[in-house]
Every structure is written in structure tokens, then in C-alpha cells.
Amino acid sequence: MSAAPLHADNAAQAEYWNSVAGRRWTDRQEEQDLVLRPVSDRLIAAADARPGQRIIDIGCGCGDTTIDFAARVMPGGEVLGLDISEPMLARARERAPSGLPAGFVLADATVYDFEPEWADLAVSRFGVMFFADPARSFANLRRGLKPGARLAFACWREAKQNPWMMIPLREAKKHAPPLPETNPEDPGPFAFADDARVRRVLSAAGFADIVVIPVDLDLDLAIGRGLDAAVAGALGIGPTSRILDGQPEAVRAAAAADIRKALAERAKGDSVPLGAAIWIVTATNPDR
16 A cells, blocks of 8 residues: 555555455455345446446445446546555456456545546445545545535445344354454444434535435345355355454364354255345535
């Protein structure tokens, strides 16, 4: 991250996403994008991108949504994907088809020097919950948006409403110490679980017409590939993988066995659909 300006309070997140987390997401990019496809579909519908528009994709990761939006703004449009993870951006650049109007920048959106009034739309799939000072980050993003431009993003609701993540974690906790306790508003996947906080942050950043819609859906951890794939997915990314990091192989094997049993109870053929709960958030950059 030394090649790009970074807000000091985001340094821990930059280190995390440029090390183990970035590598894991890159290694499982295809599978994870398939798991999260229902979320992407709802974000794309809410964003309603049009040909000729310019879009900023915050926390674009391995580029799945950036690539999708770039195809939708052709001809004449352009998408700029920002992320703080070098390995994930490298994967995004590998995946982007030649000629697609998509660019990728290693950047911290809190301090990135956006071209003023460049974009018609800003989007994010789970990329905005990791800022230490989210109001400042969104205020900086507004500099890059035209008057009247829109914001649309997806973020997680409460952890307890997301059994797709919590069921494997529950089983892993039987065998390994829990992760350290965090403040509900600390940067992390559930930092925007409280819809009132989302509204406060966006209002403080100067956005208007804020709408926060709850969406319930199922995520197939197996992506249609059977129980083994579901267990591998549960172990590969997220808090379950973190809680088992560094544990002896016997502990990991025991946890995997219990995760497999729990997921088998919910399997439907080659799929393992589990409930997920997100917010789809939209807002407007006011006319000046």
C-alpha cells in the first residue's frame, strides 16, 4: 500500500487485505463471486446503470461488479474500481476483458484524489464497511460525483441474521478460541448492520434521499457443487477461516467434521442454501 496515499487509521485494514485476506479472496475469487451472485444482482438492479455513465466502484476487490457494470455502461461509459488490496486488484486486471471500459486503482477512498464531479454513480458490494472514519470517506467520495449523482451499495445486516456465515462459525467455536470482541461500529463486515448508523454516516457526509432497504435471500455455499464444496467455502474465507488459523490439524479436522454435519442438515441436492440478510442502500449527491 506504500504506492498509494493511505489514511493512517485505515492502515490495519490495508495490511489485512494485502496479506492473508487478499490472498484468500483471490484464490477463491470464482467460487466467492458465484456465492455472492444474488447480492450482485440486487445491487445491479438498485444501481440501474445506463450506457454512457461513469461509475466509481468502491472496494472493488477482484473486479466482479466492476466488470459487470463496465459492460452495462457501454458504449461511451467508464468504470473506475478502487481497492486497497494489491493481490485482489491484480486478479481484477487479469479478469477484465480487453476493450472493456474498466480501470483499477490501488487507493484508499478516504483520501483518494477523485477527479471532481467525474461520476454519475458510485457503487459497492461490501466494500464500504471497513473505513475507520466512514463519514469522511463518503464525503471524499462525493467530490468525485456530479451534482445529482447516485450512490448504491450492499452491506450486511446483523451477524445473527446471516446463518450462512454464523452456522460454520458456531461449529468452529466448539474447537477453537473465539475471535477478539470488537465494537459494533469498528471496521468490519457488520459495521453497517445498524440502519440508523448508515443514515447518520451518509447524512454527515452530505448525501440526501437516503433509502435503506432490507433484503433477505439465500446464498448457496456449495454453488451447486455438493457438500464438499460447501465445507471448503466455509473454511476458506471469513471468520470461520480466521478462528481456525494456526490451529493444529486435528482441531481443524474436528471443526470441519462438525461444519460438514451442520451443513448436511441443510443440503438440498448439490446445493446448501443458507439465509443471508443485507441492506441495499441508495442515496443522492445533492445539487449544489
